[in-house]
Amino acid sequence: MNDLLPPKERELEPARLAAMKRLILDRVVAERPVRRRRRRLVALVLVPAAVIGAAAGYAATRGRTAEQVADMVTCYQSPSLSAPAIGFPSAVEQDLASACRNAWTSGALAWPVPGPAPSAWVACSGPAGGVAVFPGGDSHTCDGLHLGPLPADYAAAVARFSALRDDMSAQFPDGSCANRSDAETQARAVLDADGFSAWSVTATGFSDAAPCAAVSLDPVNGVATLSGVVKPALSAAAMRGAEQSSFCGPEAALLANVRDAITSAGFGDWTVAADHAPSAQWPCYAGLDFDAETRSVILEGHATG
């Protein structure tokens, strides 16, 4: 079986390895365990510019405090709210210009990479929360876009918000299931301990089918929202079932695998469906979603084999 010998191993060039390490360590401050309903790894969130524009109450951004913009960073390709943009969580000691240059050179902001990354960037209070960062050195950029300036104590606010985000993540780790009542008590305690006593806690979407709390933080309005999600045992079982056929058709066999897996895990009252039929071009599904209202596991998204 000599034809099964792979090419010899290669080492990552030291400079490249160092750059990768730097970038990962920069990012891990911002990357916290997030309760994900879907399986795909998406480190950044593409921000549709149209949505940003629609959500923008431009004048409202002028009075935002540092606390209100400390959660997210959005880099834009040009000094326009309709330009391609990409958003990611804020991070302690994050240099906004460096972060946006990295997003630019990595191709995450626009692909193909539109030339060398700009050296100068301007940060403003974001139209829909967080901070918005635009290329160029024009000090009037924020005014021209009807956005407020970056609050002076932004860095300190990010540190405080990051601590809150960490503590909430620790309180509600992946794989756990806190019920609504316990979660409200725990979230309140974390907010108070971290100096966010003025924030409120709200709960939504809890039901017998979605009894476990997932938390999201809204610094603009000072609200920690607890959302009801399905039990981790159900999502794990559904994943196991789908993995048996690598998320690929034939559709009937795939659905049967998922159905058998969730039934074995004690969720026989849930149904399984696909949001489209597999095709020759897209024979597989990209992930799973759960509809607690109809107690349905839904295979969705197009994927190749």
Place this chain on the structure above:
Amino acid sequence: MESSGFARSTTDADLWRLATDGDREAFGELFERHAGAIYNFCFRRLADWTIAEDLTSAVFLEAWRRRSDVRLAHDSALPWLYGVAANLIRNHRRGGRRALRAPTRVSTERSTGPDPADDVAARLDDERRMREVLGRLAMLRDAEQDAFVLCVWQGLSYREAAVALGVPVGTVRSRLSRARARLRLGTEQDEDASEASSAERDGSGVR
């Protein structure tokens, strides 16, 4: 690369405990120790050095996210990291390149080493060769391919491969056994076909 300040005698398990408490430098040391192995593993599953580099970053970001969920049962973190990589590779295949548009691709000048043109050509040769090899492996189920690559190419023990794949040791053994049997069978069939073809070309083929 800057030194992370940890002695080589510091075990992965110790580093992992520090990382779980939020120590980024400990996590950086784990990255330095294992990035190369993960990089080559990803290449050997996908035959693309660029994607392998992207995935290597993604593996460590995912590892950081899941650090609180994991207690290393053995000294080395590598088997578990291989498991994370195997999952991301499956996701990547399922979702295509879209899933890898992470901000972790770095841009640095390749300024050292031999002529860059030679390096590019060598990498392309690697990728072509790797595609051929993976073509041979395509007769195996995904799970069998994982067991084969981890045990045969990456040199993991059955026990380590079991950690990586999250299955019992016996399952690794049976998958590897099946993989080897099917690969042997495929090779013999290819050789038979090749001999028959040669015989036909020689005019001595037996019909």
